[in-house]
Amino acid sequence: MSTPVLEVKGLAYAYPDGHQALFGVDLHVHQGERVALLGPNGAGKTTLVLHLNGIHTAGAGSVSVSGLPVEKANLQEIRRRVGVVFQDPDDQLFMGTVRADVAFGPANLGLKGAELDRRVMDALDKVGMTEFVDRPPHHLSFGQRRRVAVATVLAMEPEILVLDEPSSNLDPASRRELADILRSLDVTVLMVTHDLPYALELCPRSMVLSGGTVVADGTTYDVLTDDALMKENRLELPFGFDPRSTPRPAR
Amino acid sequence: MGAGHGHKLHYHGHSVVHRAPAHLKILALLAFMLVVVATPRDWYAAFAVYLGVIAVVVAVSKVPPTYILKRTVVEVPFLVFALLLPFVAQGPKTEVLGVTVSQHGLEAGIALVVKGTLGVLASLTLAATTEPQDLLAGLERLRMPNQLVQIMAFMVRYLDVVTDEMQRMKVARESRGFNARNPKHWPILARSAGALFIRSYERGERVHLAMLSRGYTGRMPE
Helix, strand or coil: CCCCCEEEEEEEEECCCCCEEEEEEEEEECCCCEEEEECCCCCCHHHHHHHHCCCCCCCEEEEEECCEECCHHHHHHHHHHEEEECCCHHHHCCCCCHHHHHHHHHHHCCCCHHHHHHHHHHHHHHCCCHHHCCCCHHHCCHHHHHHHHHHHHHCCCCCEEEEECCCCCCCHHHHHHHHHHHHHCCCEEEEEECCHHHHHHHCCEEEEEECCEEEEEEEHHHHHCCHHHHHHCCCCCCCCCCHHHCCCCCC | CCCCCCCCCCCCCCCHHHHCCHHHHHHHHHHHHHHHHHCCCCCHHHHHHHHHHHHHHHHHHCCCHHHHHHHHHHHHHHHHHHHHHHHHCCCCEEEECCEEEEHHHHHHHHHHHHHHHHHHHHHHHHHHHCCHHHHHHHHHHCCCCHHHHHHHHHHHHHHHHHHHHHHHHHHHHHHCCCCCCCHHHHHHHHHHHHHHHHHHHHHHHHHHHHHHHCCCCCCCCC
């Protein structure tokens, strides 16, 4: 098989206070896949995300992106290749206007002038937010801010988009709009979530992170219908939702 | 959440004053303030002229005068201080409405009120006619150090987020029977302020991570 876009081998990490969050994580994501990383609260999901673009450096093991190891010397290139969309768009959108915010990443990569403008407008077009380009982010609705947060990362033309709880705090219409946007993107996606119906809708493949290791990896349908696995790892389907009776989502 | 449009000081409009370049407006305000401060305190006619200038600018900008007047409440603590001056200052005494006060203190107090009010009115006029973003761009054009402009930009960006957070904490407190009038409850206010500080600090850390994730290396891109 070709070089995975994302390859994590034996990754372990303990916080400076001694609390160990990851105990040897192994995973790989290939070009064009949409993969969900499922796990209960406190499973180490966000800690893992912060390793993917080198905010945390591995205590043991390694992370590589399209063959390039996540190391201090490569950080700038790694952060271009891995686009992380954080859970709270207010953390992600810190500039005065949507335009300045979306331009922040590509400008850090050294883009200027017309090329920078093109990147900004392309990214906003992909999330359907071009008309808001000159608005301050805090004047947008929560769903709109989440979409702009996705655009800030798309503008860097990443090889893999990592989304931390993309559906949290969204109303059903915003959820669906975001799902439509994610499906329309031609980019590899790793979606970290405990929103199981959303994982089933968007990601053909799922991994389960629990107790700091990956305990399952398979099609999302198989994972969600494995009752023993689900119970063991504190994953519960919301009331009334049964993947067995849900129509298979279109790819 | 995110619904309150416009800033509390800005009054939307398209007048000449609104459209004037922000850096010129900032320079004009600065020059005006220097002249006001440098004017001897007993040239009352000059102060009347300054007030006239502000009135003309406000009239041209089409911002309702009451809009600006209401916002001069920020000056109140300052006025209290000015009112105290005649009572605490030394020197020859004089009588006002049957109360003996210091002559120097009285004059200094009046000058403080007059100059301060002119300053507040002029600044509010600038704020009412200039978007915060344009103000920051204007400061940048005036070669204000980049770090200072960035700090102000973050303040503008997160002001609403932090006030929302404060508001939610207030609602949560009051929903559980908290009463700000009861002095026994005051320590809770202090603890809330501490919690708000820590939350804002942690948000700062998360924003920094988000910036690093998009290739920030310690300098804002041009």
